[in-house]
Amino acid sequence: MSQQLMQSEKNTWGKGQVLAAVLAGDVAAATISATVISPILTVIDRSVVENAAPANQHLLSTLRTNILNSVRRPRLLFATKPFLYMWTLYAATYTTANTVESIGTAITAGADRILISSITFISTCLVNVPLGVWKDVRFVQTYGRSVEQVKFSKMVGNTRPVASPTRSTYPARATSSSRTVAATFLFRDAITIFGSISLPPMLSSAVSAPDPLIPDPSTKNAAIQIFTPVLSQVVATPLHLLGLDFYTSPEGSSVERTQRIKSALLPTTAIRCARIIPAFGIGMVMNTWLRDCFHGQVRGSDSP
Incomplete structure (x- = not known):
């Protein structure tokens, strides 16, 4: 009897060790994937935010400048707070999706995939949405400019952010409109x-x-998985620009706000459609591949 009890405890401990190793692999896969995709996402989001306020440069010109600066001085990019904000968002999102699915599979022995998928989706949303809003608010606080700041920059012959007489009132205005900005980003x-x-x-x-156009079901599913998130940005981008405009011009009129959004809509939509590919395409593929590799190593070391 005692031998059976000891064997049962040994098996339970062994399962706990395996789950711990699996979760470590989940965290490692999420961390590596987030580190790979965060630089380009940081550059893209910075360019979109900087271009949201009226400026002399076009979005593609701003994007090109930021990419070149990041390539020439990568250490400065990795040392910035916006990069940390971006990395935190995707590292936390991937980690939550990975670990919740692993724990759910361990508890249910993989018997109820619908339940596991539902819990994973809800948990990921609870982490991704507030962190996404937090990241975007931090980005507009770092790179956004009010209309008054842009006008003052043009007066002194500079298209980059400079200190202006309205700078002292800018944080107070940003705070007063933060709820509207957060709600827009949430939607x-x-x-x-x-x-x-x-x-x-x-x-x-x-x-x-x-x-007959795409006979292979797996190819069709992969195409749907890639292009559906991209097309969703056609609807999401106007809301993104609206949130940015609420921050940079909290007291602007509806007519002026609409004109600014319309002028930036097409290039920003194109950029955000391209942006979703590394975020939910390359990043998810890399995360899944690394996770499978780490899990395979755990299963190999656990087998007799």
Whole structure:
């Protein structure tokens, strides 16, 4: 009897050790993936925020300048707080998705995949959405400029941020409009997550019939998984620009706000459609591949 009890405790401890190793692999995969994609995402988001206020430069010109500066001085990019904000967002998102799925699989022995997927989705949303809003608010606080600041910069012949007479009132205005900005970004993130996680499986089920254009089901599902998040940005980008404009011009009129959003809509939509590919495409593929590799090593070391 005592031998059976000792064997049971040994098996339980062994399972605990395996789960701990699996979770360590989950965290490692999430950390590496977030580190790889965060630099380009930081550059893109910075360019979009800097271009949200009226300026002489076009978005593509701003993006090109920021990319060249990051390539020439990469240490400065990795040392900035915005990079840390971006890295925290995706490291936490990937880590949550990985660990919740692993724990759910261990508890249910993989018996209820629908339950595991639902819990993973809800947990990921609870982490991603508030962190995404937090990241965007920090970005506009770091790189955003009010209309008064832009006017003053042009008066002194400088298109980059400079100290202006209205600088002292800028934080107070940003604070007063922070709730509106956060709510706008929250709605934007809800659309992005729905288009990236919930909608692709629904579309895959709806078009599961044989298709002469794309006969391979796996290829069709992969195309849906890649392009559906991209197309979701057509709806999410106006909300993104609206949130930025609420921050940079909290007292602007609706007509002026609409004109600013319309002028930046097409290039910003194109940039955000491209941005979603590393965030929910390359990043997720890399995270999944690394996670499978780490899990394979754990299973190999655990086998007799």
